[in-house]
Amino acid sequence: MVRRLREGCAEVIPDLFMNVAILLAFLFIFRLLFHDRLSAWPWTLRGKMAAGALHGGLGVLLMLFGVRISGSVLGGSALIDHRMIALMMAAHVGGLPSTLTAGAVMIGGRLVLQGSCDTVFLTSAAGIAAAALGTGWIAEHIVSYWKGWAAKLVLVSVVKILVLNIIFGTQAWRILPMYIGMLAAAVLFVASFLRHMNSLEQERRLNAFISELIGKFNASDSTSDIYEITLRELSKLFASETGGVILVGEHHCKGAYLIRNGIFAANGLTYPLSGLGAMKRIREGRIALYSDWRQRRPRGEIDEALYRQGVLSSLHIPLIYKGRTVAIINLGSGHGGHFTDKEVRTAEKLIPVLSLMLALKDAEGMFHSITQSGHDGIVLADSESNIVLWSKGAENLFGYSQEEAVGSPLHIIIPEPYREAHRRGMERHLRTGEGRVIGRAVELEGLRRDGTVFPIELSLNSWQTGGVAYYSSIIRDITQRKRSEEEILLLKQELADTLHHQEGLVLKFKKVEARFVYTMAEGMLLSRLGLEREDIVGSSPETLVSTAQLSLFLQKYEQAWQGERLQFEFKIGGGTFLASLNPVASRGEVVEVVAVISDISQRAAVEEELQESEERYRRLIEMLPDGILVYAENRIVLVNHKAVELLGGRQREQLIGRNVLDLVPAYAHEAAREQIRRIYEERTAVPPREKTYLRLDGRELEVEASSAWIAYKGKGAVMTVFRDNTERKRVREQLVEANERLRKLSALDGLTGIANRRSFDEAYEREWRTAAESSLPLSVLLLDIDSFKAYNDTYGHQSGDACLKQVAHTLESLAEPRGYLAARYGGEEFVCLLPGAGPDEARRFGALICGTVRDLGIPHVKSQAQPVVTVSVGTASAIANPLSAGRELIEQGDRALYEAKLNGRNQVVSAGG
Incomplete structure (x- = not known):
């Protein structure tokens, strides 16, 4: 048994190493195809499935080189390979979508290779599916790299143990230790290799990102642009949905930019x-x-607001400049765990770059602001005396634009007499490193584009970079300064001449060993006192004044030496003099005293005379019957007794110092201010005018006042003379009223009390002009009492007058409500003026008059028309014409009246029909 196991292991190990070789080859190929997607690149679902398919193909390939364990070893048959590693790699790349796709490809490939679906196949397929689900879930939920690979290894090992135990039973443990060991070794190798590739890729991408970022920084215009670019690029780099830049101050911070879901x-x-x-x-x-x-x-307050908006993960990156945090880049995500220590390590590598770019941009901004200054010129030149930098100030000074100056020889701004010296100086400095004007400011001359030579102050420095010498110069136009220096020299000379020839005496003295010594003496007063300049300089006050006045001088000199400015008068030889002592201090101590002595003998006499004149003037104004106010800057400085009395006061002090506007009603303040301003500016006078003043008790006082500019105690002031105008105004109002009554009487008929012919003529001319301006109609009615002579003969003149009055009042009562004018035209004849009335209205109004007079029923037995008083009426109408005086209209009315009498009286006839 042991021998067969050893033989099986000898068969298995070479094939498993072949699996590892295939894995390495796949990793190299995959890295070449997808090198930019290996490190936290945001894959799409389609991309993840494509990656899973590739890894599934890798699993099928591994199966081709897998080891089939025969029954002689384990008592059964099974395929041993490293396709589980392919699943773990798919999980690393694309998570669950990749593992599911890879698993499906592997199961399908196994089915194709095996050609049948037996128990071993189903068990193996179940193991692949379980491993695919598990490794995919681990990849998406465990952030730590090594923890994730360890978890996947444990899961795959458990699955593999279960599958092999199901297939081989306990016999599987003969091969499992060796297989698990090789699996772990292969996983460690693959994970390390991927980790290394990820690190290399991250470094490559980070370097590319930094390079691109630096390029954008260089193209930016200001520091604020750097903040904006940094926020945009870091949001892309870290796949952040939310971000912001906050500028950090000493006591508060200020938002600069925001970005949310790509919107900036x-x-x-x-x-x-x-x-x-x-x-x-x-x-x-x-x-x-x-x-x-x-x-x-x-x-924080900001954090709470972001949390409410859905932020669940954040990274806060400081931007450091000159050792302090000046801004914060805040990045946020709505996915918990989005930012990890990996992003922190990346950000730590970026902070020095960002801080350096801030410093460079700040320095660039300062350099740009200096070179673009329009005052001093800044010129940089190389060792060949060619201009390489030309500032805005240089443009203003010399007249050459930057395009014209850069690249041109430096001698274009050097006058001809200085060019040879400049050339020798440059050669000497390049040869020995010594320069007479390097590192200090010198006064020279410059040459403008138009050929003008002008004085300049040149500050020159040099440095070397890359073995090339450069020279920088700051050039200032000192034309005005030279002119000022010349003027100062001239003024000094003029001052010396003035001091020497002035009527008084200017002295300087110091205190030397408790003794006052004169150091300067100038002025014509010396000769009048019988002294020379040499007699005074170096001597003491005893030389200048008598023994009787010496103590006074020494006392005053001592006061001045203690820092007090003072003046005092003294007499010499029957003359009166004024001495002004002015201490001169340096570093808080008096170093000398300037004494100016003036002959004021004549002025003293004038002042005495002036005082007498002022006293006479004061007595005069007290005797005047009108009130007098003198005020400067709106404050009353002088009043006489009559003014106090008119304004309801008892003492002058009640008015002295008061604002003169307090004596004017509020509604008249603006007019009063304007009048005072005009008097001051024009030094003019305002003639008498009626005004209203306010007494001290608040009552109004009607006055007639006039004002004028005067000089009072050496300054401008306004003097107002006023008198009570109450009685005079009352008398004038009565006169106006009487004149108005006379005017009205002159316009009325004495008998009837209605308008007379003069009043009618004025009204007619006025209404004709008005109607002519707008082309309006105008009508007149002339009427006459029928058989009035017979009425007088029958009833007497007193009855005739009464009849005239009654007819006149009737006529007026009809005309006035309609806006018409009724007037007595002469004798028993009357006239009516009808503005705006046409022929029809005139005829109707004439008929109304006829009927109303007839209805009065005044008896008239001798009338040829009726047994009562009647009238005949003639009317005339026209559209007023500005080219005519309109007298023909009255003539037409008169003819119509005549026609009415001929036709039997007591009727109305209209002119023209």
């Missing part, structure tokens, strides 16, 4: 540092991993 958006929200649970770890520069949020998740 900007984010400007601000969060507290506690908003991200992993913040402490991240600020220390370490990656934070939360593989499965269902078991452990961060507890």
